[in-house]
Amino acid sequence: MAHRPNPLIPGFHPDPSVVLVDGVYYLVTSTFEYLPGLPVYRSTDLVDWEPIGHVADRPEQVEVSSVATGAGVFAPTLRYHNGLFHVIVTVVGSPRGCVVYTATDPAGPWSDGVTINGLDGIDPDLVWDDDGTAYVTYSGLRLTGEDAGRHYGIEQVRVDLADGRTLESPRPLWSGSGLRFPEAPHLYRHGDHWYLVIAEGGTERGHAVSVARGPSVTGPFTGHPANPLLTASGSPRYVQNTGHADLVETPDGGWALVLLGVRPIGEAQAFSPLGRETFITDVTWTEDGWPVFASVDLAPRAGIESADFSFEDGTALDDPGWLAVRATPRSMAEVIDGHLVLRGRETGLDAPRPVFVGRRQRHLNADVATRADASDGVGGLAARYDEHHHFGLEAKTEDGATVVTAWGSVAGLRQEWRRSFPAGPVELGMELRTPAEAASTVRADRIRLTADGTPLAELDGRYWTAETCASFTGRVVGLYASEGTARFADFRCAGWETGPGTDQ
Template sequence: MKYNNPVIPGFYPDPSVCRVGEDYYLVNSSFAYFPGIPIWHSKDLVHWRQLGYCLTRESQLQLEKSGVSGGVWAPTIRYHQGRFYMVTTNQDYGGHFYVWTNDPSGDWSDPIYVDQEGIDPSLYFDEDGKVYFTSTGTQSGMGIYQCEIDIETGTKLSESRLIWSGTGGKFPEGPHLFKRNGYYYLMCAEGGTEYGHMETIARAKTPYGPFESGPMNPILSHRSLGHPIQATGHADLVEAHDGIWWAVFLGIRPVGYPPRHHLGRETFLAPVHWSEDGWPMIGNNGVVELEMEAETLSPVYWENNSEIDHFDEPSLGMHWNFLRNSEKVDWSLSERPGWLALNGRSVQLKERTGTPALIARRQQHWNCEVSVKMEFQPAEGADAGLTVFMDDSYHYALGLTMLDGRHFVTLKRQVGSISDEKISLPVLGNVIELKIRALPDKYQFYYQGNDHEWNLLGEAETHLLSTEVAGGFTGVFFGMYNYSSLGTTAYFDWFHYKEQ
């Protein structure tokens, strides 16, 4: 059977997967976006539906001082004796912690912290009842460190020990320990999460080693290949209920030359083949394709989400996110039924701290359109509308504003320390439709007023919002925003995301 990669497109990096019977669960990093750590469910590893988020309360996730690429990194999900565990690291508050639940679509516990340095934590539940906590060292030196913990309290039961330094690539990270045929396998990513990314593996007879490096390392890498998928790595393995092994991992899809990517690091899938002497290889000798031919599980499809959100449900859809702390954003779906009411804040999109009035969703396709119908009576200098947002220093915003008592549509482009603004002809009234058309290499910005004609206000390059230009670890979001020091409300009748 053929299937297409990525299996979860858009900014969904650092995937980790576990199986419970014939059900599969996957989590991704979310960095400084709230709610934190999206969780997915699948019956076939190819088709995924989002169940919700692991971190939905301020008591679980503090992001007040986080940069866009700060916050929570590299989660691992595991299942043991009726409980799901998700372990991650908050870079800016508290370090490593895990939460647990009996129902992955419901509420998760408050954090349980583990006192081990580094990033990218993972859990392994051994057959003898011991629980191993494995992570990437940063202060004591790069490498993979491990200790035993009490899973009820997070208390360390042994000292942290360096168990493997990788094969020589920079930044050995993203470790996962698992067991097969009497061997403990330790898998990690090396080379950095850029174009030299790769996945390597080692094995030993005990959880602490000594670990023997796999003879065919790296077992996954697209480095130095002219391939539409790049930066593959940060993998996790799962044995399907039919006995076939699979890997989920991150990759990017660059655009143009020199290559640059703006959708972020995405979730890919490939089969795992085991050699006669017990070593795994991912994909076709470490290479994966946009279209894969593999012996997959019987497909199970989920109902597609509607392209248009009319804001007539009692809560926001799962695809919506806030930057940093949602508690500081004043919004309502009940103030005006059928509309999203978003009150303005004095925090601008270009500010490095604080929480702007921003409700956003990921861009998941190179070719797509987003549009809104908005009613807004701006005060002088305030603006609300649509944004294409990579981070505080790299974003575009199309909004309605008031200047000298008249309404205008503005296109603001922020690229590093350089800002510019294009202003439309005056528009009548305070009800307007805004549209952003995304192409692989550019965005086009349109508005429609009382004349019911789409007017092109300007364009902007996608590569200026790419990781190669902007830095960081996230991808582009489309969002509704409202900058207003007086707290003026913008009302959104609908939001339409359409793949083209």
């Protein structure tokens, strides 16, 4: 069994799909209402991953400017065929629908995408049979029409990728062991069989991986008698919600399963600050040809990961880690005279499209800081789960002083703490800490908000977690403006792990 870090890619990185091409691995994940969409990662060893770009770096590729929170760019599948990389994905709530993007280089540029008309569902998989016919296998959750909201299990259609159309009516394929929400299908040919791997049980604590096999890409499929073959449901495991899995060969000739999971804090396993992350586990095969999935063990990377941006040379926004909400980072921010400049629109983090650029929180312990100048506007440092759940620090000039307001917003209810500082730029900071195990039975992390080193508020992090916010995403921490022009000299963040799976 290989030793690999877990999570494999930390922070808000759900629904991973992976492909191996000429000895190199490429992986994409979901992004929902954030842009750029569908980050692409590269690795040569399934251990170290480098972000190399995004599939959707142009707004018109996904058209998420008006999608509801929790909709947008759902679960992608990444595949390679005849010299082209393909990503197929459903953009829920967008006129794009089910879209296939292609590229010769996974770093981009990617095509504008072709919509597959007549396909109504989510979590599409793309596979070709021996004669080159393309099939899309998907979760039959109806998104439109009179049947919107009804679920028809796992379905499949032949498609014409060039013309963007289905070639037949959808047919039922196989819908798991009877748990709710069969979804996330992926098809593979291995040995004498075609294998259908799906998720079921829902993407919360009941999440599971089940497997069936059949003689051809169209089946018929027979499920493993012991399904589900992988789940953390009802267990005390440190990684929960395990599911939505994709199989891939490993560098040593074995197999691995890349999948999503969460890291709930405390003995009660109640709250997961970072949302759904990408994990990995080993796969072996029995003599009669069934896969066996090892349990998903927690093994966070050691050391401190830092990202410091001074905004001095104007290239900081080129870093692929920046995100914005329903817009691109460069449409929200610009670098001028060594500062990141955000121009407010008299809307805060409650807005569907806030003036906000941020980065995923990747570690359960983190320090985040910025030097903010609010002499010409109102803005600051914030962490967002969605427009109803966020917290942060806002600076503005008032009566010849810099007034800093710390706040926490939960389901639209907001509490504030204010303090005045001398006029001019102010240092805004967040300290995010996991509690000692003895005190963490039902807690998440503790959040300390400071200005010029002075504590303004301490918050209970469980109110900004995947479970409380019922979100498909995760915490994104960054800079924002609500009025006028806010300037930021830098953005500094450092993260690390303690507790289970570490040596601390």
